[in-house]
Amino acid sequence: MPTHQSDLKSPCWAVIFTSVRTDADHGYAETAERMIELARSMPGFLGAESAREEIGITVSYWESPEAIEAWRNHPEHRAAQKRGREEWYASFTTRVCRVDRESRFP
Template identity: 65%
Template structure:
């Protein structure tokens, strides 16, 4: 689903990952929980995600402070730890300011 974002500027956190296929247990549940939890955070605007060989999740935020607060959230920190230890062969997080958006 395409996120419905407000008029720019706002911020995008782009999380790109490659799974290691070593530990599937609890991954899907944790991913769903993170979307549920992020959507409850102040400043959260929406999320888009796709997974094939490379997984890409883009979350949208009102401010850099909202992103910092999400990064520091206790459950999110636990998911980050598990991702590093169990689920991802590699990952990259990029934070960008959205200056323009358009579409149909």
């Protein structure tokens, strides 16, 4: 689910979701794919990046705090959050921050 950094506008907002998974799968991969598909359809969504090793990290980028709040409260996303707490995650942290600038190599 990589984002092309050129798609980002500064300033923008980032939601940083870090997690430790349980051993349960029960549809996790399908739900994760559905959530990125759904996020892409949301007004204000700019892109996302994700990686998983011992911990998982997904960073999604948004035009505004209001767009983030709409995503947070989307009914299908809320249902996935509930399953995450009950089945998929041993722990997680969500951080929201403003991105004022970026630099890249090359």
